[in-house]
Amino acid sequence: MSALFQNYxxxxxxxxxxxxxxxxxxxxxxxxxxxSGIAVLSLGHANPAVVQAIQQQSEKLWHTSNLFESPEQEKLAATLVKETHLSHAFFCNSGAEANEAAIKMARKHTGKNIIITFEKSFHGRTFGAMSATGQDKIRQGFGPLLETFRTIPFNDIQALDAAIDSDVAAIMLEVIQGEGGINKISPEFAQAVADICESKDILLIIDEVQTGIARTGTRYAYEQTVLKPDIMTLAKGLGGGFPIGAMLGTSALYDTFSPGTHGTTFGGNPLAVAVAQTVLDNVFTTKFLNAVNEKSAYFLDKLKTALPNHQIVGSGLLLGIKCEEEVAPTIEKAEQNGLLLVSAGPNVIRLLPPLTVKKEEIDQAVNILSSILM
Structure with a gap:
């Protein structure tokens, strides 16, 4: 018998x-x-720049309490908010932790309790994040959840209008629902959300844990929409494989998290910050972003040509192949043929190569997929 709990x-x-x-x-x-470790390995496995950052920082300082000043955290925060309307950052260890911080921030800042979330969303497995997640399979078996979330259909303007009242603190969404099936926000729905948040003075939380850090071809996926989050959450690709999460917010929220209101022992530790800064120094450049978009267009063209009977969805290097049948057997066959994949719900194959993937590797992957799916 394994000494591990069998939760995977x-x-x-x-x-x-x-x-x-x-x-x-x-x-x-x-x-x-x-x-890519589920959209984590932005620069691939054992990237020399990341390896060097870990080695160099490990010889200086591994950990210190957040009771002390951190110029390195300040630099990383400034890099994340540069040329955005956001202005401040809080560092933690994961996407779930970032979303917990966002929930706390929204409720404390507004003095209201209700947060609107969406069916097929995924925000994490802690109690608050699980309550925000619009998937029953994530919630089952844990008893009563937090009652302060209203979960409605995604891209449904009528349902959104009906859910709004004076108790709503925030709307929380993913621009592309990764775990829920690679579902993109429609332009019409994005505009409706933006209009409601502005007219009703409701905060907008955008969960970019999976879509952020160039995964969709821009620094953040919201940049491809009319949306401007008051709060944004990050993790996964931010650390390139090293655990780190972040919550970003506007200047209007600055005083909401005063000393003692929220914290973490390990969040923003020197090792994590050094790696994340290295990732951003490589990824947040015009040349790198252009390369991601070029490879995305190449990948999409190859997939549509090889799989004409399948719908290809997504943006950047967060792509999905929609199938009529459950995809678990297909993923197993791909693994046997030397290609590691992950699903997005029961009927979608999710494609998340490192952002540094080569075109010849895309060709190899498409050849394996076409041999299995055709």
């Missing part, structure tokens, strides 16, 4: 090494990793 449906593959997009298991078999 683990695959029978033991990965022991990775470089770029390629990972190797304990038998020596190589795979194309189109999961």
């Amino acid at each position: 449906a683990r695959r029978p593959v033991h990965l022991v090494q990775g470089k770029g997009t390629i990972v190797t298991d304990d038998t020596g078999k190589e795979y194309l990793d189109f999961t």
Whole structure:
């Protein structure tokens, strides 16, 4: 019997090494990793710049309390909010923690309790984040959840209008629902959300845990819409594989989190901050973002040509293949053929290669997918 709780449906593959997009298991078999640790490995496995950042920082300082000033955190925060309407950051360890901070911030700032979220959303597995998540499979078995969330259909303007009243503190959404099936916000719905938030003085929280840090071809996915979040959450790709999360907010929220209102022991530790800064120094450049968009267009063209009977959805290098049947058997076949994939709900294959993926690796992945799906 395993000494581990069996809360993961683990695959029978033991990965022991990775470089770029390629990972190797304990038998020596190589795979194309189109999961990226679920949108985490922005610069791929064992990227030299990330390795160097960890090595250099590990020889200086691993950890210190947030009781002390951190110029490194200040620099990282400034990089994240540069050329945006956002102005401040709080660092934590994960997306769920970032979303918990966002929920607390919205409720404390407004003095109201209700937050509107959406069906098929995913915001994490802590109690607040789980309550915000619009998927029953995530919530089942844990008893009464927080009652201060109203979950409504995504992209439904009529349902949104009906959910608004004077008790609403915030609307919380993903621009692309990653876990829920690669569902993009429609331009009409985005405009409706923006109008309601402005006219009703409601905060907008955008969860960019999966879509942020260039995953969709821009620094943040909201930049491709009319939306301007009051609060934004990040994690996954921010650390390139090292655990870190962040909540960003506007200047109007600055005084809401005063000393003692929220905190974390490990959030923004020197190792995490050094790695995240290195990731941003590489990713937040025009050249890198252009390359992501070029590879995305190439990938989309190859997929549509190879799989004419399937709908291809998503943006940047967060793509999905919609299937009529459940995709678990297809993902298993792909693994047997040397391609690692992950689903987005029961009927969507999610494609999340490192942002540094090469075109020839995209070709290899498409060839494997077409041989299985055609």
